[in-house]
Each structure stands twice: as C-alpha cells, then as structure tokens.
Amino acid sequence: MPTEYQNRHIKGSVNIPLYFVRRQLxxxxxGVPYVVACDTGTRSAAATYILRQQGFEAYVLKGGLQASPLxxx
Numbered sequence: 001m002p003t004e005y006q007n008r009h010i011k012g013s014v015n016i017p018l019y020f021v022r023r024q025l026x027x028x029x030x031g032v033p034y035v036v037a038c039d040t041g042t043r044s045a046a047a048t049y050i051l052r053q054q055g056f057e058a059y060v061l062k063g064g065l066q067a068s069p070l071x072x073x
Contacts, residue, residue, distance in 0.1 A: 004039045008065050018043045021050050028056060037061035 005015040016024045018038075028034070034056060036044040041064035051058035 001038070001043075004065070008039075010037065010065075013037070016047075018047050021047045025051075025054055025056075030055065031057070033057040033059065035059050035061055037065050039066055040064040041067075 001017055002015060005013075009015065028051075034051060036048045036051065036058055037060075038044040038047075041060055041062060044060050044064065048058040048060045
C-alpha cells in the first residue's frame with residue numbers, strides 16, 4: 001500500500017500496490033529476480049503468485065517489512 005511504502009520501504013525499491021500488479025507487468029523486466037514485500041508478507045505472497053504465473057522469477061520477503069532490518073523503521 002502507498003501509505004506502508006511511505007512509512008517503511010527498502011531503499012531503491014518500487015511501490016506497486018497489489019491491485020496494480022497485473023497492470024504493471026509490462027514495466028517489469030523478464031529474467032530479473034524480484035523480491036516482493038509488504039508490511040506483513042500477506043499481500044506480497046499474492047503478488048508473487050501473480051508474477052510467477054506470468055513467468056517472472058519472484059520471491060516473498062519472509063515476514064514482510066515488519067520482520068526485516070532492510071527497511072527504515
């Protein structure tokens with residue numbers, strides 16, 4: 001979600017809310033591995049599923065940003 005991204009994100013990341021993932025597929029590069037993250041990991045699991053179904057290499061950030069030391073608090 002945009003508000004989650006404003007509050008905490010990984011430097012250099014791009015915000016694509018789950019409800020826009022299908023519309024943004026053309027902007028993603030095939031052959032590039034993507035790590036998908038949200039606040040808790042739930043929506044990112046759904047987005048990862050969509051990406052994989054479309055042939056992208058995608059992974060979920062386990063536990064979401066709340067569990068990650070990568071994003072600023």
